[in-house]
Structures are given as structure tokens and as C-alpha cells.
Amino acid sequence: MASKVVKKGVKLIGAWDSPFGKRVEWALKLKGIDYDYVEEDLPKKSPLLLQLNPVYKKVPVLVHHQKPIAESLIILQYIDDTWKHNPNFLPLDPHGRATARFWAQFSDDKVLRTTMTAMCSEGEKKEEAVKSVRTAMEYIEGELNKEGKKFFGGEDSIGYLDIAIGWISHWLPVWEEVGSMTILDPIKFPAITAWTANFTSHPVIKHSLPPHDKMLVSFHRLRKVLAPMFT
Amino acid sequence: MAESSEVKVLGTWPSPFVMRARIALNIKQVNYAFLEEDLGAKSELLLKSNPVHKKVPVLINGDKPICESLIIVQYIDDVWSSAPSILPSDPYDQAIARFWAAYLDEKWFPALKGILFAEGEDAKKALVDQVVEALMLVEEAFGKCSKGKPFFGGDQIGYVDIAFGCFLGLIRVIEKFNDIKLLYQAKTPELVKWAERFCQHPAVNGVMPETEELAELAKILIVKMRAANPPKS
Numbered sequence: 209m210a211s212k213v214v215k216k217g218v219k220l221i222g223a224w225d226s227p228f229g230k231r232v233e234w235a236l237k238l239k240g241i242d243y244d245y246v247e248e249d250l251p252k253k254s255p256l257l258l259q260l261n262p263v264y265k266k267v268p269v270l271v272h273h274q275k276p277i278a279e280s281l282i283i284l285q286y287i288d289d290t291w292k293h294n295p296n297f298l299p300l301d302p303h304g305r306a307t308a309r310f311w312a313q314f315s316d317d318k319v320l321r322t323t324m325t326a327m328c329s330e331g332e333k334k335e336e337a338v339k340s341v342r343t344a345m346e347y348i349e350g351e352l353n354k355e356g357k358k359f360f361g362g363e364d365s366i367g368y369l370d371i372a373i374g375w376i377s378h379w380l381p382v383w384e385e386v387g388s389m390t391i392l393d394p395i396k397f398p399a400i401t402a403w404t405a406n407f408t409s410h411p412v413i414k415h416s417l418p419p420h421d422k423m424l425v426s427f428h429r430l431r432k433v434l435a436p437m438f439t
Numbered sequence: 440m441a442e443s444s445e446v447k448v449l450g451t452w453p454s455p456f457v458m459r460a461r462i463a464l465n466i467k468q469v470n471y472a473f474l475e476e477d478l479g480a481k482s483e484l485l486l487k488s489n490p491v492h493k494k495v496p497v498l499i500n501g502d503k504p505i506c507e508s509l510i511i512v513q514y515i516d517d518v519w520s521s522a523p524s525i526l527p528s529d530p531y532d533q534a535i536a537r538f539w540a541a542y543l544d545e546k547w548f549p550a551l552k553g554i555l556f557a558e559g560e561d562a563k564k565a566l567v568d569q570v571v572e573a574l575m576l577v578e579e580a581f582g583k584c585s586k587g588k589p590f591f592g593g594d595q596i597g598y599v600d601i602a603f604g605c606f607l608g609l610i611r612v613i614e615k616f617n618d619i620k621l622l623y624q625a626k627t628p629e630l631v632k633w634a635e636r637f638c639q640h641p642a643v644n645g646v647m648p649e650t651e652e653l654a655e656l657a658k659i660l661i662v663k664m665r666a667a668n669p670p671k672s
Contacts, residue, residue, distance in 0.1 A: 263542065263576065277534045279541060289530035302517035306505045313507060314491065347491060 218243035219271040221257060223250045224418050225426045227320070227375035228280040229268035234371050235287045237412045238295055251433075281312055284368060295361065297368040308360070311351060312372035318344035320375060327387030328431050329438035338389050345397060348373065352399035358406050366410060370403075374413070377404040382423045386431050446471040447499040449485050451478060453656050455605035456508040457496040458646050462601050463512045465642035467519040509540055512601060526598050532584070536591070539580050540602035547573045551606065551621075554613050555657065556664050563617065570621055577603065578627040589636050596640055604637040611650045612657050 220236065220243050222229030236243050248257055248267050260269045260276040269276050270283045272290070277283050288297045298305045319341055326337035352360070361367020376392070384391055394401040407413055446464070448471055450457030464471050476485055476495055488497045488504035498505045498514065505514045516525040526533050550569040557563040584591040584599060591599035610621050624631050638647055 272531070275531055277531070277538075279538055282534050282537045282541070285537065286530050286534040289533060302514050303500075303503050303505070305517060306510050306514040309510045309513070310505075310507055313510070 216242050216244050217273055219246060220244070221246045221248055221260065221269040221271070222267045223248050225423050226250075226267055227379045228266075230416065230418075231280045231371050231374060232268045232270055232283050232287070233416055234366070234374060234413060235284050235297065237416065238297075238366060238371075239287060239291045239293065241287070241291055281316070281372060284371060288368070295365050295367070297361065297366075297371065299367070308368045311348070311360075311369050314344070315348060315369075315373050319348065319373070323380065323383055323387075323391065324434075325438060326389055326391075327383045327427075328434045330435075333438065334387070334389065338391060341391050342396070345391070345400065349397050349399050352403055359403070366407070366413070370407060374407060376400065377407045377413075378417050378420075379423070382420060382427055385424060386427045445501055447474055448472070449474050449476055449482070449488065449497040449499070450495040451476055453608075453648055453653055454495060455609055458605040459508040459601050460496045460498055460511045460515070461646045462596070462605070462642050463515040463525055465646070466525060466596060467515060467522040469515070469519055509544070509602065512598065516598075523595050524597075525592070525601065527592070535580075535584065536598040539577065539584070539591075539599045542573075543577070543602055543606075547577070548606065551609065551613065554617065554619075555661065567617075567619055567621065571626055574622060574627050574630065578630050581629050581633060585633075590633065596637070596642060600633075600637060604634070604643065607634055607638060608648050608650060608653045612653045615650070615654060616657065 218236070218241055220229070220232055222232065222245065224247060233245075246256070248254060250267070253265055257267065257269065258265055260271065261267075261278045264278060266278070268280055268283060269278050270286065271277075272286075277286050284297060298308055322337050322341045322344065326334050326341060329337060357363045359366050360369040380392055392400060392404075408417065446469055448457065448460050448464070450460065450473065452475065461471075461473070474482070474484070476482060478495070481493060484499075485495065485497060486493055488499060489495075489506045492506060494506070496506075496508055496511060498511045500514075500518065505511050512525060527536055547570065550566050550573065553566045554563055554570065557566055580599070581591055585593065588594050590596050591603070596604075607622075613619075614621050622630055622634060637643055
């Protein structure tokens with residue numbers, strides 16, 4: 209078996225359409241960190257992935273100095289703590305940090321996961337999930353309004369929470385289409401809509417977004433696989 | 440040093456999640472007021488401080504509320520930074536500590552809770568096996584994190600000790616109710632020894648509920664849960 213030569217000290221194992229892997233890519237690129245990228249051919253899991261993430265067997269995994277770190281939000285914090293130069297993703301003040309962590313966790317639990325559920329289910333279940341996501345998004349909309357800046361990280365700075373909800377800017381439209389549903393109504397969510405435009409036009413983010421039509425194909429396929437679990 | 444009126448914890452005495460906040464404050468030797476909530480009639484303060492989830496624990500520092508137990512523990516570590524550290528100082532060790540705490544909450548705890556409310560022996564057995572297998576992973580993690588020292592955090596109680604140790608009361612209650620073993624010598628010998636050390640730690644022994652009290656409460660909760668969710672015929 210050929211071994212992967214580590215050209216740089218940092219390696220990211222990901223999948224091109226994974227919103228979680230993309231978070232880590234964004235973080236590395238925003239900090240200007242050089243890294244090797246290894247594409248996993250999901251749903252097949254390589255021996256490398258199983259060795260590096262035996263507990264969850266999922267992407268992304270970051271490998272630094274040959275030590276693996278799993279779970280995207282944990283990886284984000286690791287990157288912020290290890291490469292302390294700007295941009296700093298988490299605020300420096302403890303309350304700001306707690307707030308960013310709170311909303312990132314909230315959005316993963318109540319927005320992202322529930323959107324997936326909505327995408328993969330039908331009928332009443334789907335309707336309930338869509339309703340639930342919209343309610344959760346109202347909180348995010350409120351927080352953006354409170355901040356009154358371009359990003360949660362500041363006027364020019366993408367921060368931890370921006371990266372965490374980054375999937376909304378590019379994956380949500382795909383999932384809405386695949387799931388035949390509307391969630392992000394620009395009239396009801398003007399702040400998130402504006403944030404999406406700002407996020408996707410950021411020079412680092414812009415060039416990293418996977419092609420919309422390829423994503424439609426892959427998420428249609430995923431939906432077919434997952435749908436039985438949601439009946 | 441914070442005055443006791445400045446730092447408050449809204450919580451309930453049996454909750455493992457509330458215990459996390461209290462242990463963290465005890466490690467930092469921060470005085471705080473513990474406000475016992477009646478979850479059947481939540482206080483205005485709780486509803487105002489945690490409007491999103493309306494849950495305990497909530498830490499209130501001055502006028503700022505912080506919610507979600509692990510976020511609270513990290514906040515406490517950030518604010519009272521001169522006292523003994525809860526998270527490791529090395530970023531990689533921090534990531535590993537966060538990983539295991541998240542694993543406990545997302546994968547292990549739902550299975551543990553499930554045993555308490557499981558209907559049918561097969562369902563129960565499947566969950567018991569899941570819990571024990573997961574504990575064996577945690578035993579392995581203990582070996583790596585502790586590096587031969589008494590706690591996950593090393594010489595002192597740390598993040599994973601707090602994240603996991605808060606469940607020891609509940610584990611004992613579930614074992615007792617179901618006449619099963621979850622945390623035991625044959626499968627997880629190091630964790631058994633660790634559990635004893637954890638419970639005796641001064642930051643812990645004042646806030647760990649007595650198994651008997653917890654058992655009484657669990658009985659009431661199970662009856663309530665079953666009444667609210669009758670088994671499907």
C-alpha cells in the first residue's frame with residue numbers, strides 16, 4: 209500500500225461537498241495556512257479515515273504534526289488556538305467566546321440538522337421540520353441585527369460563527385431545491401440574506417465554493433439514501 | 440474575588456449538567472449563589488436568562504447570562520484564568536478534551552438516558568451494550584489523557600473529568616434500578632478507580648447528590664415519563 213507523503217505539516221481529509229469539511233478549509237485559507245488536501249471518496253471510507261477517526265469515521269479530520277483532530281467546530285478552535293495570528297476567529301473576551309460557541313452549537317443542532325431532516329422527509333414531518341428551522345433562523349436573524357456588522361466577526365472579519373453558519377450561504381439553496389422547500393425567504397430574513405451575499409463575495413470564500421449543479425446531483429443521491437430513515 | 444451576589448447558578452440539585460457548572464466554580468474557589476429552580480414552574484429569571492432553551496444550568500456573572508453546561512465551564516475557565524486551569528494548556532490536548540466531552544453528550548448520554556426509559560428487555564439490552572462499549576472507549580481515552588496521573592486533567596480535575604464525572608450518580612441509579620452493571624471492574628477498571636477519586640475530590644463531594652435521593656427522584660420521573668408517553672400497543 210502506497211503511503212501518503214506528508215509534504216506539509218498540515219493535512220485535511222475532507223469531501224468536496226461536505227459543509228463541515230469546508231469550514232476547516234475556510235479557516236485554514238483565512239489564516240493563510242499551507243496544507244495538503246486528501247479527498248475521501250464517500251460513502252466508501254478509506255483505511256486512512258478509519259485510522260484517523262475511528263470513533264466517528266467521518267470527515268473532516270485535520271492532521272497536524274501527525275496528530276489527528278476530528279469534529280469541525282473543535283478543529284476550528286484548534287486552528288484558532290494554534291495559529292494565533294489574525295484573523296482571530298473567536299473573540300478575545302470570555303462572554304463573546306461563550307456567545308459565539310452558543311450560537312454555533314444552536315445553529316448546528318436546530319438549523320443544520322433540522323434542515324437535513326426537512327430535506328429528507330415528506331408530508332407532515334417535512335412541514336414541521338421546515339417550520340422548526342424557520343423559527344430557529346429567526347434567532348440567528350436577531351443576532352445578526354444586534355451585531356449590526358457585515359459579519360459576526362466584525363465589519364471586515366469572518367469569525368467563528370460566520371464559518372459555522374457558512375453552509376447557509378451555499379448549501380442551503382441546494383438543500384432547499386433537493387427537498388422542494390423554501391426556508392430562507394429574503395423578506396423574512398433580510399439580515400441573513402445580506403450576510404450571505406457578503407460571505408460568498410469574500411475573496412477567500414468565493415473561490416472555494418463547490419459547483420451548485422454538481423451539489424444538486426450529490427445531495428439528490430444522499431437524499432435517496434437517507435429518506436428511509438426519516439419515514 | 441467575586442462577591443456571592445455577582446455570580447449565580449440557576450439549576451436543580453439532581454442535574455448532572457448543573458453539577459458541571461458548580462464543580463468548575465468550586466475548582467476556581469468562586470463564591471456563588473445557587474438558585475434552585477422548579478422546572479415545573481420556571482422562574483422569570485430563568486426564562487429571561489435562557490429564552491432560547493429555557494433550561495438549566497444558567498450561569499449569571501454580573502448581568503451576563505451564559506447557557507449550555509460545557510460552554511459555561513469553558514467560560515469559567517476563561518474568566519477566572521489565574522486559578523487552576525480546567526482545560527489543558529496545549530491546543531491539541533484541548534481539542535482532545537473537547538472531543539471526548541462532546542462524545543459523552545452527543546453519543547453516550549442519550550444511550551444512558553435511554554436505558555432508564557426503555558420498554559422491553561431487548562431494547563434495554565441493546566442500549567446497555569452501547570453504553571458499556573462507549574465506556575470502554577472512554578477508558579482508553581482516560582489512559583491517553585491522564586498519562587498515568589489520577590485524572591483526565593492530570594494531577595487536577597479537568598474538563599473531561601467534569602464532563603463525565605457529573606453522570607456518576609445517574610449511572611449508579613440506573614445500575615440499581617435495572618440490576619445491571621455499566622461501570623465496572625471487568626470492563627473499565629481504570630474508570631472505576633477514577634470514579635472513586637473524582638467523587639472524593641473537594642470540588643465535587645459537596646455537589647454530588649446521594650444515590651438514594653437520586654433514586655427516589657428517578658422513580659418519580661419514570662412514572663411521569665411513562666404517563667406522558669404510554670407504550671405503543
